[in-house]
Amino acid sequence: MPATDTSLTRLFERVTGDEDSRLCRDISDDACQQQPGNFFRHLLAALGNKLADELSNARLILPWLMGAIGAPVWMVGLLVPIREAGALLPQLLIAGYIRLRPIRKWVWVAxxxxxxxxxxxxxxxxxxxHGSWGGALVLIALTGLALGRGLSSVATKDVLGKTIAKQRRGTLMGWSASAAGALTLLVGATLILLGDQPGHSALAVLLFAAALGWILNALCAAAIHEAPGATAGGANAWQSVRQGFSxxxxxxxxxHFNLSRALLLSSALALPYLALLGQQNSGTDLASLGILIxxxxxxxxxAGPIWGRLADRSSRRVMRNSAIGAAVCCLAGAACVWxxxxxxxxxxxxxxxxxxxxxxxxxxxxGRKTYVIDLSDSSTRALYVAFSNTFTGVLMLVVGLLLGALAQWLGSAxxxxxxxxxxxxxxxxSHALAEVEETSAG
Structure with missing residues (x-):
């Protein structure tokens, strides 16, 4: 074995905490041999994606862009729904196409x-x-970006399931989340230093850097060694819908997982309302937003590495414990008004x-990402992920609109x-969910 391969294998074993990188589950022998290199390609790809997500954040950067170009205020309210639902809703249509392709990484690259x-x-x-036309073009560009995000999301999880063994996937996602957190620190510090509102040039730099992050993501995806997979069961969009409900x-x-995931939307939906509550009470300056970032x-x-290791042991318990934590935080946030x-x-x-x-x-x-990947197998994984994401996208729109209506009566607290x-x-x-890690081991 070349020295570089040996060093990479040793680094992989140190990062994952395993003594033998050749012990693989749910992936082929060829994928097992390529796993150390693929692990770090996945990691770099995830870093590029996470950095780009932060630099084009629909909850911060893009609203500032709309304000800088003088777009109408009502357009700002469309940013988050387009970004989130636009990425989730089309995934069921994409899954059937992905399943027809033996090599799925090129869908990720696209x-x-x-x-x-x-x-x-x-x-x-x-x-x-500038103005209304500039705002309209921002929404159109964001729609295309969100659709690309949906395309990558299904393919990424499917390629991850083919190239990284069980009980190492959570560790991979945990380390990528941790490294992305470090990059988020840099973004937040930069925004604090920019002052009250970043100018046109500063916003352009952030968004061009986001583009470079996604180019890194695509290049790393193209470099992943992926063996051809099963193509049986490919379906068109309507067949995918019927198969998903079936x-x-x-x-x-x-x-049961999808019902639990729907209820777990509470953590994502609480974040902007907690930030809004802080803004209403402490002020609207960018420095406060930077502190939050x-x-x-x-x-x-x-959180990343800790949750990742715990998810490899039991993603069900991670979902349960994190939901309890979210409930406590929501109660504490509401109590701040007193x-x-x-x-x-x-x-x-x-x-x-x-x-x-x-x-x-x-x-x-x-927890939910690890659970759905370990719940499925190589022939059904893309459809499981896509249907679950589409189902969640519909619920996000419905619940988001409902909460927006209730906000006038209840307020943020x-x-x-x-x-x-x-x-x-x-x-x-989540506590009542089945243990898919134990099921897979049996």
């Missing part, structure tokens, strides 16, 4: 290139966009709770109490 192109267009709009009828574990980065660095005025008007209590909620949300994400109740229900549902 998604990365599409996202890079969308981010580059957004960077150009930061320099030359899967939930036949596989009660899959149905830095807190988020620290939380990701802490703090003494000097504390209530400071950003720091909200930043602390936001960071803890980010740790809980990281557990939700890692009232909504956090409601989301705490949903998180407690999610914990109970």
């Amino acid at each position: 998604g990365g290139v599409a996202q890079a192109f969308g981010a580059a267009i957004l960077g150009l709009l930061a320099l030359f966009g 899967l939930m009828q036949r596989d009660r574990r899959f149905l 830095v807190t988020s980065g620290v939380a990701s660095m802490i 703090l003494p005025a000097p504390i209530r008007t400071s950003v720091w209590p909200y930043a602390l709770i936001y960071g803890l909620l980010m740790i809980a949300h990281a557990g939700v994400r890692l 009232g909504l956090l109490l409601l989301l705490a109740a949903l998180a407690i229900t999610a914990a109970l549902s």
